[in-house]
Each structure stands twice: as structure tokens, then as C-alpha cells.
Amino acid sequence: MLQANDLACERGDLRLFSGLEFALGEGELLLVRGPNGSGKTSLLRLVAGLSRPAAGAIRWRGEDIRALGEGYARELLFVGHSNAVKEEFSADENLAVTLEFAGRRSSAAQRAEALARMGLAARARLPARYLSQGQKRRVALARLCLAADVPLWILDEPFAALDVRALETVIGLVDGHLARGGAAILTTHQEVAIAARAQFAIALGD
Amino acid sequence: MNYGVLDGLQSVIARDLRLSMRRRGDVLNHLVFFVIVVTLFPLGVGAEPNLLRAMAPGILWVAALLAAMLSLQRLFAADYADGTLEQMLISAHPLGVIVVGKMVAHWMVSGLPLTLLAPVLGLQFDLPQQALVTLVLSLLIGTPVLSLIGGVGAALTLGVRGGGVLLALLVLPLFVPVLIFGAGAVAEVAGGMSAAPHLSLLGALLAISCVVAPWATCAALRVAYD
Numbered sequence: 001m002l003q004a005n006d007l008a009c010e011r012g013d014l015r016l017f018s019g020l021e022f023a024l025g026e027g028e029l030l031l032v033r034g035p036n037g038s039g040k041t042s043l044l045r046l047v048a049g050l051s052r053p054a055a056g057a058i059r060w061r062g063e064d065i066r067a068l069g070e071g072y073a074r075e076l077l078f079v080g081h082s083n084a085v086k087e088e089f090s091a092d093e094n095l096a097v098t099l100e101f102a103g104r105r106s107s108a109a110q111r112a113e114a115l116a117r118m119g120l121a122a123r124a125r126l127p128a129r130y131l132s133q134g135q136k137r138r139v140a141l142a143r144l145c146l147a148a149d150v151p152l153w154i155l156d157e158p159f160a161a162l163d164v165r166a167l168e169t170v171i172g173l174v175d176g177h178l179a180r181g182g183a184a185i186l187t188t189h190q191e192v193a194i195a196a197r198a199q200f201a202i203a204l205g206d
Numbered sequence: 207m208n209y210g211v212l213d214g215l216q217s218v219i220a221r222d223l224r225l226s227m228r229r230r231g232d233v234l235n236h237l238v239f240f241v242i243v244v245t246l247f248p249l250g251v252g253a254e255p256n257l258l259r260a261m262a263p264g265i266l267w268v269a270a271l272l273a274a275m276l277s278l279q280r281l282f283a284a285d286y287a288d289g290t291l292e293q294m295l296i297s298a299h300p301l302g303v304i305v306v307g308k309m310v311a312h313w314m315v316s317g318l319p320l321t322l323l324a325p326v327l328g329l330q331f332d333l334p335q336q337a338l339v340t341l342v343l344s345l346l347i348g349t350p351v352l353s354l355i356g357g358v359g360a361a362l363t364l365g366v367r368g369g370g371v372l373l374a375l376l377v378l379p380l381f382v383p384v385l386i387f388g389a390g391a392v393a394e395v396a397g398g399m400s401a402a403p404h405l406s407l408l409g410a411l412l413a414i415s416c417v418v419a420p421w422a423t424c425a426a427l428r429v430a431y432d
Contacts, residue, residue: 048296051432074298082289088228100217103298 001025001183002047002152007056009042016042017204018055026181029174029194033187034204040187041081043204044156047185048078060152074103077150079158083140087129091120091139094128098143106146114145119166134161141166144173153177155186167192214299218307219314226315232280233315240273240320244327255332262331263341263392267385270320270345271352275377277316278356279363279370281308282427286364295431301424309357309420317349337396344401347408348388354412354419355380361426384411 001024008018016039024030032040045051047058049065049072058065065072085094092111099106115124118138128136141158153174159167167190174184174194226233247265248258285291294304324345325338333341359377363369391404 045431050292050295070298070300073296076296078292078296080289080292082292084289084293086225086288086290088225093224097217097221098293100214100221101293101297101299101304103214 001061002185003059003062004047005056005059007043007046007058008054009039009046010054011039011042015054020056020202022200022202024183024185024200026183027178028183029178029199030183030185031188031199031201032185032204033189033201038204040204041156043202044078044154044185044187045080048076048080048154049073050078075150076152076154077102077143077147078154079140079144079156081156083136085128085131085136085139088127090125090127091115091131091135091142092124094139095142095146098140099146102143102147102150104146110146111142114142115139117145118142118169134163134166137161138166141170141173144170144177148177148180151182153182153184153186155184157187157189159188159190159192211299211303214297214303215307215310218299218304219311222308222311223314226311232277233319236273236276236316237319237323239276240269240323241327243269243272245330248330258331259333259396260393262328262333263337263389263396265331266324266328266341267344267348267389267392270324270349271381271385273320274316274349274352275356275374275381277312278353278360278377279373281312281357281360282364283360283369286430291427292431295427301427302420305357305420305423305427309353309423312357313350313353317345317353321345321349333392334396337392340395340401340405341392344388344391344405344408347405347412348384351384351408351412351415352381354415358419358422358426361423361430364427364430384408387411 003023005021007020009016022030032043034040046053060068060072060075084098089097092115095111095114096106112124115121118141120135120138120142123131123135128139131139137160147153158170162170171192171194177184244266247261251257251261282291285294295301297304321342324341328338328341356377359373362376363373366372387404387407391401391408394404395401
């Protein structure tokens with residue numbers, strides 16, 4: 001599904017990585033590891049199409065993601081480092097808005113179920129400024145529950161600030177996604193047990 | 207279930223308006239600024255009707271322009287800070303649709319209320335009725351241009367320290383034609399002539415910026431993230 005050839009990334013004058021190759025098929029998981037500043041987030045942003053690689057190309061089902069544009073964006077779910085959670089909106093509104101950006105309609109019942117699954121049922125109507133860091137992260141991750149038909153998940157440090165229960169929920173969601181034949185790329189510093197048909201790890205910064 | 211382009215536009219506008227309603231202080235800020243500046247002039251200059259009538263178009267337009275500029279900086283800054291802009295860039299909707307939606311929403315909370323307030327403030331300057339009508343008309347055509355061109359500036363100065371000053375330097379020269387034709391239209395009518403030439407030129411500015419500004423803003427936003 002996803003293929004990267006001879007990928008290089010530069011930040012200013014600094015070359016973060018070069019000659020990176022990987023291919024990701026259905027039900028496969030790519031774990032990106034490496035110390036802080038080694039280019040994990042930069043790699044994920046390249047794959048999400050947010051920035052341009054210094055060299056090389058990324059292909060989705062054989063076509064360059066630059067040429068695919070919104071067609072690629074529809075196949076993709078990206079949870080970045082920042083939560084994209086508006087303090088003025090409630091958890092429910094935030095979820096509805098991010099789903100709208102992804103071009104998906106959602107019913108109130110679907111959103112309520114997703115938020116309940118993330119343990120936010122009691123706080124769904126509260127403005128997000130009253131939520132803790134971990135709860136905001138859960139709001140951002142709640143759309144994983146409603147993204148069963150999105151083939152590629154890109155998650156940047158999804159487990160940061162989560163408690164054990166939420167961590168297990170998210171791992172369960174990624175498991176389910178891979179079992180359905182989806183692909184996932186994620187960065188993490190934690191050791192997590194995710195069942196995948198095939199699992200690769202890229203270690204950056206060596 | 208997928209959204210069409212118009213649904214996308216509608217949902218972006220609705221979202222931004224809802225957000226503005228939650229941050230009413232920000233919206234009221236520049237309206238209050240507009241009212242204060244315009245009200246201070248008759249008090250400072252003195253009650254000389256002829257002088258006030260002559261100055262009115264310029265004062266009202268300058269104040270509207272500065273008020274619109276005050277609100278520009280927030281157009282993308284908040285979305286940039288909390289990561290929402292990332293989601294917009296990789297949205298299923300074309301970026302252009304989102305950008306246009308944000309500009310329309312910005313105009314509805316900045317340009318439109320200014321336009322509606324202006325005739326009331328114009329009374330303080332003893333502007334004749336026809337001139338008041340032209341004032342509203344010129345602001346109605348001119349303020350969307352401010353939102354459109356301002357959007358390009360706001361996108362270009364994203365994440366730059368001291369972006370506010372830079373934004374003013376970038377955008378003000380482009381606002382000057384709008385100011386000249388906008389205030390000119392009102393002055394012509396107050397002087398007993400036709401405002402049509404000035405309003406047509408304002409319309410032309412609006413047409414050009416409708417085409418160029420969203421495209422330039424999209425390019426600037428992509429550069430900000432590259």
C-alpha cells in the first residue's frame with residue numbers, strides 16, 4: 001500500500017536522515033523509534049503529506065502522494081504531536097469538527113459512543129479548557145473509534161500523557177485496525193505489545 | 207458518507223462563527239476600537255460642520271481599515287498554535303475551500319459589523335443621507351477585500367516573531383487602493399457627484415482579490431508547514 005524510496009529529510013542545514021526505504025502492506029505496522037530530535041515527527045509529517053521530502057518519493061498504491069492530493073488525505077488519519085483540540089469547544093464539538101475536516105459525517109450517538117470508549121462520557125459536553133492534558137489527548141484519539149474504513153493511520157506519540165486504561169484502549173483500537181487489514185505507522189518511546197501481521201521498526205538517529 | 211465542496215465550505219464557516227461566538231471579547235475588541243476612534247474625531251476637531259463633513263469619509267474608512275487589520279492576526283494564528291491547521295492541510299476538502307471559508311467567516315465577524323455600524327457613526331459627522339448609503343455600499347464592497355488580502359498577509363507571517371508589525375507592513379500598502387477608492391466614493395457623493403467610478407474600481411479590486419488571494423494564501427500556508 002505505502003512505499004517510500006530513498007527518502008531524505010532536512011531541517012535547515014541539518015540532514016536528519018537519508019536513503020530511508022520502507023514498504024507497508026495490509027495489516028502491517030511500522031514503528032518508528034529513535035532519540036528526541038532524530039526526525040521521527042519529521043518522517044511522519046512527510047508520510048502524511050504535510051511537508052516535502054528533500055529527496056525521494058512516497059507512493060500510495062503506486063502513485064506519488066503529492067499527485068494524489070485530497071484523494072490521499074481521504075485515505076489517511078493523522079494524529080499529530082499537537083492535539084488540534086480547541087479550548088472553546090467541548091469534547092463532542094471537537095470530535096465533530098475534526099471528523100468534518102476528514103470529510104466524514106458523524107451522528108451524535110456515534111460520537112458519544114467513541115467518547116465513552118475513551119472514558120470521556122461524563123465530560124463530553126465540557127469545554128476542553130477544563131480537561132487535563134491526558135484527557136485532551138483522548139479527545140484527539142477518539143476519532144480512531146470512528147475511522148474503521150480509513151486504511152492508513154499515522155500516529156505521532158499516541159500514548160503520550162495517557163493512563164494505563166486509555167493506553168490499552170488505544171492499543172486495542174490499533175490492533176483492531178490492523179486485523180481489519182489497515183496499515184499503521186506510529187512513534188513511541190514505550191514498549192507496547194501490538195499484534196500485527198508483520199511489524200517493522202525503523203530506528204532513526206544511529 | 208462523504209462531504210461535498212459546498213458542505214465543506216459551510217462547515218468551515220459554521221465552525222469559525224461558532225468559535226467567534228465563544229470568544230466574543232475578541233470580536234467586540236475591534237468593533238469597540240472602531241467606535242472609539244471615529245467618535246473621538248468630532249470631539250477633538252470641534253463642532254465645525256463643514257470641516258467634519260469633509261473629513262468624515264477618510265476618518266470612517268481609515269478607522270474601519272485599522273479595525274479590520276487588528277482582527278487579521280488571529281485568522282490563522284490560533285489554528286496554527288493548537289495543530290488544527292495541520293488537520294486542515296491534510297483535510298479531505300481542498301485547502302482552497304477551507305481558506306475561503308475562513309475568510310468569509312472572518313469578514314462576517316469583522317467587515318460586516320463595521321459596515322452596519324458605519325452609518326450610525328456617520329451621523330456624528332453630519333453626512334447627508336446619500337453619502338451614508340454610499341458609505342455602506344463602499345464598505346460592503348471594500349471590507350471583503352481587506353479580509354481576502356489580509357488573509358495572505360496572515361498566512362505569510364504565521365509563526366514569525368513580531369508577526370503583527372510585519373503583517374501591517376506587508377498588508378497596508380495593498381490596503382491603500384481600497385482606502386482611496388472607498389473614501390473617494392463617499393467624498394464624491396458628499397460633493398454632489400457620482401460614486402459609480404470609484405465603486406466600480408472597488409468592485410474590480412474585489413474581483414481580483416477573490417481570484418488571487420485564496421490561491422496565494424494556500425501557497426503561503428503550505429510553505430509555513432514545509
